[in-house]
Amino acid sequence: xxxxxxxxxxxxxxxxxxxxxxxxxxxxxxxxxxxxxxxxxxxxxxxxxxxxxxxxxxxxxxxxxxxxxxxxxxxxxxxxxxxxxxxxxxxxxxxxxxxxxxxxxxxxxxxxxxxxxxxxxxxxxxxxxxxxxxxxxxxxxxxxxxxxxxxxxxxxxxxxxxxxxxxxxxxxxxxxxxxxxxxxxxxxxxxxxxxxxxxxxxxxxxxxxxxxxxxxxxxxxxxxxxxxxxxxxxxxxxxxxxxxxxxxxxxxxxxxxxxxxxxxxxxxxxxxxxxxxxxxxxxxxxxxxxxxxxxxxxxxxxxxxxxxxxxxxxxxxxxxxxxxxxxxxxxxxxxxxxxxxxxxxxxxxxxxxxxxxxxxxxx
Ligand code: GLY
Numbered sequence: 384x385x386x387x388x389x390x391x392x393x394x395x396x397x398x399x400x401x402x403x404x405x406x407x408x409x410x411x412x413x414x415x416x417x418x419x420x421x422x423x424x425x426x427x428x429x430x431x432x433x434x435x436x437x438x439x440x441x442x443x444x445x446x447x448x449x450x451x452x453x454x455x456x457x458x459x460x461x462x463x464x465x466x467x468x469x470x471x472x473x474x475x476x477x478x479x480x481x482x483x484x485x486x487x488x489x490x491x492x493x494x495x496x497x498x499x500x501x502x503x504x505x506x507x508x509x510x511x512x513x514x515x516x517x518x519x520x521x522x523x524x525x526x527x528x529x530x531x532x533x534x535x536x537x538x539x540x541x542x543x544x545x546x547x548x549x550x551x552x553x554x555x556x557x558x559x560x561x562x563x564x565x566x567x568x569x570x571x572x573x574x575x576x577x578x579x580x581x582x583x584x585x586x587x588x589x590x591x592x593x594x595x596x597x598x599x600x601x602x603x604x605x606x607x608x609x610x611x612x613x614x615x616x617x618x619x620x621x622x623x624x625x626x627x628x629x630x631x632x633x634x635x636x637x638x639x640x641x642x643x644x645x646x647x648x649x650x651x652x653x654x655x656x657x658x659x660x661x662x663x664x665x666x667x668x669x670x671x672x673x674x675x676x677x678x679x680x681x682x683x684x685x686x687x688x689x690x691x692x693x694x695x696x697x698x699x700x701x702x703x704x705x706x707x708x709x710x711x712x713x714x715x716x717x718x719x720x721x722x723x724x725x726x727x728x729x730x731x732x733x734x735x736x737x738x739x740x741x742x743x744x745x746x
Contacts, residue, residue, distance in 0.1 A: 384435050384732075387705050388447050395425045395451045396705070399723045404705040408454045414461035417515075421458050423468035425451070427729040430475030430745060433483060434732050437743040445484075452476040452489065459495060467503055467513045469496040470533025475729075478539055479745050490543065497540035497549055500533060504552045508577035509559040511552070524579040527590065528564050528571055528602045530556065531609020535746045538616035550617070557613045561625050564606065569632025570598040570647070571606040591714035593646040599715065600643050600660035603633050608667030612746045615670070623674065630671055633664055634686045641693030645715045655720050658697060659711040661690040662730035669737045691734060698731070707731060 387404075396404035411419025432448035435441070455472060458465055473496035480489035503512045510526040511534070534553035541550035563575045563584050573590030577583060592599025607629040614622035636647045643664070645655040668687035672680045698707045708727030712720045736742035 384431070385441075385443075386702060388432060388435070388444060391428070391705060392447050393450060395420075395428050395454060396725050397422060397424050398725070399704060399706050402704040408451070414457045415463045417464050417466060419464070420454065421461075421464035421466070423466065423471050424725050425455060426472040426475035427725040430479060431725075431729050431732055433475070433479040433745065434729075434736060434743055437483065438736060438739075438741070448476065448480065452480060452492070456492070459492075463515075465499060466515060467500060467511055467527075467530050467533050469500050470530075470536040472496065474536050474539070475745055478536065479743070482745070483743075493536070494540055494544070497536045500536055501540075501549055501552050504556070505577070505579055505582075507580060508582035509555045510563075510575075510577055511556045512579075513574075524577040524585060525574055526556075526560070526563075526577065527574050528560065528609070529605045531560060531605055531612065532746065534609075535612050535616060538613075553613070554617060554619070557610070557622060560606075561610075561621065565625055565629065569628040569630075571603050571629060573599050573602045589715075591717075593649040593715045597646050597648040598636075599646050600633075600657055601645075601663065603629060603647070604660050604663035604667055607633060608663060608670060608746075611667055611670045614674075623671075626667070626671055630668060630683060630686075634668075634682065637686060637689065641689045642697070643690070645712045645720075649715060655712055655715060656710050657712040658694055658708050659724050659727035659730065661694050662708060662727050662734060665690045665694075665734040666730050666737060669734060673737075687734070691731075691738075694731060 391404040394404050394406035395408040397407045398405055407422045407425055408420055414420050429448040429451040432444040436444035473493050477489040477493040480486050505512055511530050513525050513527040514522045516522055534556055537549035537553035541547055564572045572587045573592055574588035576585040578585055587595060589595040589597055607626055610622045610626035642656055643661040645657045665687040668683040672683035697710060699709050706723030706728055708731055709723055710721040711724035711727045
């Protein structure tokens with residue numbers, strides 16, 4: 384990490400090109416597009432730096448994290464490119480900074496982001512709207528399972544300000560997600576469309592998975608670890624039960640070799656894998672194991688270790704690549720597969736620090 388953090392010091396990487404990090408902060412510089420400075424993954428690089436700073440105490444990592452946090456201010460200025468992923472973006476940058484340094488500017492940024500997220504709440508449907516219309520058609524009623532990782536920003540805002548509204552919105556969204564996204568077998572929908580005027584489910588979509596009704600693996604992990612996060616913030620036992628139900632489904636579907644497909648219900652060919660899902664799942668499984676006191680603990684821990692061992696063997700630990708995790712897939716129907724994606728590295732690092740027992744909890 385030491386060499387690559389210096390090498391990519393002024394970037395906000397998403398993937399690599401010929402082994403070198405790209406830079407989303409230089410991409411689509413207008414600031415109004417969702418895939419440039421507003422890209423949902425733009426907090427992960429800062430988050431990695433804060434994890435390293437917390438572990439090593441080396442100021443170099445803090446300085447690099449602060450560079451990407453400041454760059455994200457352009458999103459607030461432009462406003463139009465933003466979406467529900469303000470949680471992914473500012474929990475790992477400004478909330479992390481505030482937790483570790485008490486920087487008042489970071490607190491202000493994080494509260495600003497939380498307010499934007501709360502403003503996306505639809506009271507009739509009890510959900511947080513995911514995306515703006517952009518090119519996708521009418522998305523006023525769309526919510527996606529990934530939002531379970533954004534709502535911890537709302538829990539943080541209530542803890543920080545004492546205003547219960549943020550937490551009320553987060554819990555209403557989580558309650559809706561428990562019934563509308565999670566299926567009885569523990570698998571999870573990616574996208575649910577609600578009636579934005581009356582509430583109620585209109586239909587579901589396969590989203591980044593294979594098809595409607597399938598089981599996009601990264602979506603399963605956003606749900607499993609996401610409900611665990613809501614349990615940690617609220618103590619509501621139904622959230623833990625839901626995280627465990629999703630975990631049981633996930634564990635039952637882990638292939639013998641520990642390599643996770645893009646979708647548990649995809650056809651056997653072409654072979655499409657997503658190592659980022661393995662890294663996120665490992666984090667969620669370790670968190671579940673951490674709150675279980677019976678011998679069942681080992682079920683979750685053993686599954687996490689199996690995923691991490693497979694990941695360790697498939698990753699590039701050399702200086703040939705700026706990324707460690709090499710075989711991520713953004714979506715089943717993405718143009719590219721088996722490429723490094725920044726959150727693969729972030730969650731691998733988070734999992735490693737969790738196993739060490741002294742990780743920095745940023746969600
Ligand atoms: N949150 C979008 C994704 O997982 O690709």
